[in-house]
Amino acid sequence: MTATRSEYCVIAxxxxxxxxxxxLASPMGLIxxxxxxxxxxxxSPDLLLTDGEALLVRPxxxxxxxxxYRRHLTxxxxxxxxxxxxxxxxxRYGNQNISCIGDWARPKRQLLGVRGAPVNTLNNPxxxxxxxxxxxxxxxxxxxxxxxxxxHADGARHHRIPRVVSDLGVFDFATPDHSMRLASVHPGVxxxxxxxxxxxxxxxxxEVPYTREPTERELRLIREVIxxxxxxxxxxxx
Amino acid sequence: MSDKTMTADEVVSRLHSGMTLxxxxxxxxxxxxxxxxxxxxxxxxxxxxxSYGGPDVGMxxxxxxxxxxxxxxVTLDSIPLEPHYRAAREAGAFELMEIDEAMFMWGLHxxxxxxPFLPVRAGIGSDVMRVNPGLRTVTSPxxxxxxxxxxxxxxxxxxxxHVNRADRLGNGQxxxxxxxxxxxxxxxxxxxYVSCERIVDTAELTKEAPPQSLLLKRHSVxxxxxxxxxxxxxxxxxxxxxxxAVQREYATTPWPEFAAxxxxxxxxxxxxx
Numbered sequence: 001m002t003a004t005r006s007e008y009c010v011i012a013x014x015x016x017x018x019x020x021x022x023x024l025a026s027p028m029g030l031i032x033x034x035x036x037x038x039x040x041x042x043x044s045p046d047l048l049l050t051d052g053e054a055l056l057v058r059p060x061x062x063x064x065x066x067x068x069y070r071r072h073l074t075x076x077x078x079x080x081x082x083x084x085x086x087x088x089x090x091x092r093y094g095n096q097n098i099s100c101i102g103d104w105a106r107p108k109r110q111l112l113g114v115r116g117a118p119v120n121t122l123n124n125p126x127x128x129x130x131x132x133x134x135x136x137x138x139x140x141x142x143x144x145x146x147x148x149x150x151x152h153a154d155g156a157r158h159h160r161i162p163r164v165v166s167d168l169g170v171f172d173f174a175t176p177d178h179s180m181r182l183a184s185v186h187p188g189v190x191x192x193x194x195x196x197x198x199x200x201x202x203x204x205x206x207e208v209p210y211t212r213e214p215t216e217r218e219l220r221l222i223r224e225v226i227x228x229x230x231x232x233x234x235x236x237x238x
Numbered sequence: 239m240s241d242k243t244m245t246a247d248e249v250v251s252r253l254h255s256g257m258t259l260x261x262x263x264x265x266x267x268x269x270x271x272x273x274x275x276x277x278x279x280x281x282x283x284x285x286x287x288x289s290y291g292g293p294d295v296g297m298x299x300x301x302x303x304x305x306x307x308x309x310x311x312v313t314l315d316s317i318p319l320e321p322h323y324r325a326a327r328e329a330g331a332f333e334l335m336e337i338d339e340a341m342f343m344w345g346l347h348x349x350x351x352x353x354p355f356l357p358v359r360a361g362i363g364s365d366v367m368r369v370n371p372g373l374r375t376v377t378s379p380x381x382x383x384x385x386x387x388x389x390x391x392x393x394x395x396x397x398x399x400h401v402n403r404a405d406r407l408g409n410g411q412x413x414x415x416x417x418x419x420x421x422x423x424x425x426x427x428x429x430x431y432v433s434c435e436r437i438v439d440t441a442e443l444t445k446e447a448p449p450q451s452l453l454l455k456r457h458s459v460x461x462x463x464x465x466x467x468x469x470x471x472x473x474x475x476x477x478x479x480x481x482x483a484v485q486r487e488y489a490t491t492p493w494p495e496f497a498a499x500x501x502x503x504x505x506x507x508x509x510x511x
Contacts, residue, residue, distance in 0.1 A: 068417055069339075069419070070343065070417070073339065099336065104369050106327075106328070107327055107328055108328070109328070110319070111319065112313060113291075113309060113310055113311035114338055114364065114366055117364070118341070118361050118362075118363075119340035119341070122362060145364045147364075148362075148363040152363040155384075156362065156363055157384070
């Protein structure tokens, strides 16, 4: 079986929760949700998942706990959680914006607002998912820091951005000054393509590996159990 | 014991222009829409709104009633971006205090506990501090010496919330999976008005639901309004889900047209503008 681009994205997202232990996986968006459920069904069986509302549920939907927003916020602050958020803009140090584009006082484009990005980034590991990698998203400087990046995180003892996943590859901050590094490209993507779509100088190692292949079992779980309607392909061009 | 039942219009008669008004629910979920419709039919304006924002914020913004908004987001949930809120923000129509979801919650807790602030880790390092120059920090007096945002109390003149059931005294019950923050809104406000799907006898409240579903206690409730469908078009599970068709209509119809339809036609007669 040959994996599609959206399936490599699912694998790359799932890997964010490898060895995470007994914590809450909070995926925002479809591909991260498929990834979190895949991780739960394979290599991270102790993960907690929600129904997207107020219940903690097993992969088959059976409720196993109650997590209304007020308790969710306590869990965030307690740190036993790894969230994968979206990003309208993200910069080289991992500052993320979902609030607005342009001048905050009178934005060109009003978006969601900061939501829980500040509390997430200061309290539990926060990764990001970007379905359309472009210079409009990967910018030199975000217009509004919602999710806190490494250059704003001095003294923030619980701050960590494990990875950024896009439709082109996987990125991390494993560099001396925590600037963004290309960790892998998805098969079919070139390093030049990633550079071209990124609005800042990305750290690119001499050898860039490909995002790993899904196993036969993982592909079966994605295609037959978790996302049989193939909604994932609508979020990412195959 | 006092019967607190009143009509939505009686609630609105107790509200004034310039007030700070808290609105319960979350996004497009269990918003006190019947009370809001009554508010929108009144001339009350120049409001400071405190809300986990949904169509409540969008409607008040579209009608030009907002002087200042305190929020972490505004969304219709199934439609991520609230079109009327967007338009108002992009026109610079009102002042905004944009804070994180947790900062917002601790602001409510501080007010409910009559504390001037509560320390919260969220906000440090983010532009929430830049766009709210009035926010102060506080350093732990203990060995860790960590610096926190001193989230100021979000006190309110009045709060509007909607729940599934209530008795005539103001004991309010939620039957869905999430209480949101409605109890905190009531406790953080000088006056709190609760609409409900159905007013029942006190004994009915615990007949089919456990006592922990009794979210609102009567000492923090000023008035009770029976308003079946009173959260429509937002969700009010288990009584009903969100009316996606009407929400779509709301999101795609010019406000004056939608308002004429949705508010029963009286809007323009009574609007001071």
